[in-house]
Amino acid sequence: MTDSVRQISENDQLRADIYQLLAALLRRHPSPELLDFLANLEIDANDDNEMTKAWLSLQLAAKQFSTEQLEDEYFTLFLGVGCGEILPYGSWFMTGSLMDKPLALLRQxxxxxxFEREENVKEPEDHVAALCEVMGVLILEAPGYRQLAFYNRHIGTWIERFCHNLANAPSAAFYATxxxxxxxxxxxxxxAFEQLSLDIPVNCPG
Structure with missing residues (x-):
């Protein structure tokens, strides 16, 4: 999978970094160090686009919430007593069931x-944070067609609904940003992946 001479563009590095940031925020509540990092981001506020607006909102939220508050928010949203407000698993969004066929295909x-599952990780591999971690690695190490295939099979069909549900969850404050x-x-x-799919030859391996 790895090509040691592959050149990483600035845009790909930024994409990989954002995937890893989302993975960190969705895996567990943010540490004081991560909150401090977010609170001190350098953002060009003159860029009037959705990403810039989202960065500014997240930065403001990072300045307003403590780690203790976010530990409670994360627990209520994703864990809960028995079940959280959001089930952050691909299988759930694709089939309405946990540990279903999409998870088996993902493991293959x-x-x-x-990729090998770490022994200390308890969540299934289709946890949204794990999928973001994989994409962050693929962007840096794998050709575009492998990124496209993984994204389309395991993320693209449901991630918009996950984001919508999280943004509108009753307990989401910081996590709404x-x-x-x-x-x-x-x-x-x-x-970007739609454009890539148009550029990839039909007989390219998946």
């Missing part, structure tokens, strides 16, 4: 791509 693809950033970002990704 991850194995073929050379995370959802807005994710919404703007995945709209850009969908557009």
């Amino acid at each position: 693809d991850l194995m073929q791509l050379g 995370v959802a807005n950033l994710a919404t703007a970002f995945f709209k850009m990704e969908a557009s």
Whole structure:
């Protein structure tokens, strides 16, 4: 999968960084260090687009909430007593069930791509944070057609609904701004992958 001489564009590095940031925010509540990083982002406020607006909202939220507050918010949203307000799993959004066929297909693809599940990770591999982590790696290490295939099979069909549900969840305050950033970002990704699909030859391997 890895090409040691592959040149990484500035845009691809930024995309990979955003995937890893979303993964960190969706895997667990943010640490004080991550909140401080978000609060001190350098953002060009003159760029009047959805991504810039989302970054500014997230930055403001990072300045307003403490780690303790966000630990409670994250628990209510994603864990809960028995069940959180949001189920952050691809299988759930694709089939309405957990641990369903999409998870089995995902595990096959991850194995073929050379990814191994860490022993200390309890969540299924179709957790949205895990999928973002994989995409962050693929952007830096895999050709475009592999990124496209993984995105289309395991993320693209449901991520917009996940972002909408998170943005409108009853307990979402800080995480509503995370959802807005994710919404703007995945709209850009969908557009880029749509263009990529037009550029890839039909007989290109999947």
